[in-house]
Amino acid sequence: MSICYIALGSNLEDPLAQANCAITALKQLPNTTCLEVSPFYRSKPLGPQDQNDYLNAVVKITTTLSPIELLEALQAIEKAQGRVRKENRWGARTLDLDILLYDDLVIESERLTIPHYHMKNREFVLYPLFDISPELILPDNDKLYDLVTKCPKNGLEKWDK
Numbered sequence: 001m002s003i004c005y006i007a008l009g010s011n012l013e014d015p016l017a018q019a020n021c022a023i024t025a026l027k028q029l030p031n032t033t034c035l036e037v038s039p040f041y042r043s044k045p046l047g048p049q050d051q052n053d054y055l056n057a058v059v060k061i062t063t064t065l066s067p068i069e070l071l072e073a074l075q076a077i078e079k080a081q082g083r084v085r086k087e088n089r090w091g092a093r094t095l096d097l098d099i100l101l102y103d104d105l106v107i108e109s110e111r112l113t114i115p116h117y118h119m120k121n122r123e124f125v126l127y128p129l130f131d132i133s134p135e136l137i138l139p140d141n142d143k144l145y146d147l148v149t150k151c152p153k154n155g156l157e158k159w160d161k
């Protein structure tokens with residue numbers, strides 16, 4: 001079994017419902033157990049500001065799915081919840097499910113980069129990740145504690161409704 005951390009983001013079509021529905025779907029993945037869910041956060045959009053605030057969270061799972069199988073399972077959940085992949089990588093979305101970490105694996109391929117390429121400078125990833133695994137050490141030996149300490153909160157707050 002592998003330990004994986006999944007980043008969840010949504011800013012369209014009732015993000016709270018999207019998040020709860022996605023967590024239910026994660027719990028139903030084959031050979032997968034949901035170990036912990038971070039608090040939900042409200043974050044200002046990274047990128048174009050003419051979009052809604054995001055709901056962000058991190059989910060810790062254990063699974064026997066391979067990285068690619070897990071990626072495909074997450075993409076299927078996104079699609080089932082109405083995610084329409086547009087060219088604009090910076091636009092609003094109903095649901096994003098990204099693999100942050102998969103054990104201590106380092107993968108750099110066309111389809112999959114693990115650890116997630118941007119995770120080290122995104123408060124909406126680092127803070128919820130720290131909530132559930134404060135002692136985490138990344139595959140390159142960076143301490144999550146040090147990354148969080150250096151990362152401004154940028155107005156990140158608990159999701160209140």
Ligand SMILES: CC1(C)Nc2nc(N)[nH]c(=O)c2N=C1O
Pocket residue numbers: 008009010043044045046047054056089090091092096124
């Ligand atoms: C468009 C982009 C980069 N901005 C985001 N901004 C925030 N705050 N949260 C996200 O999950 C998020 N996801 C994205 O994909």
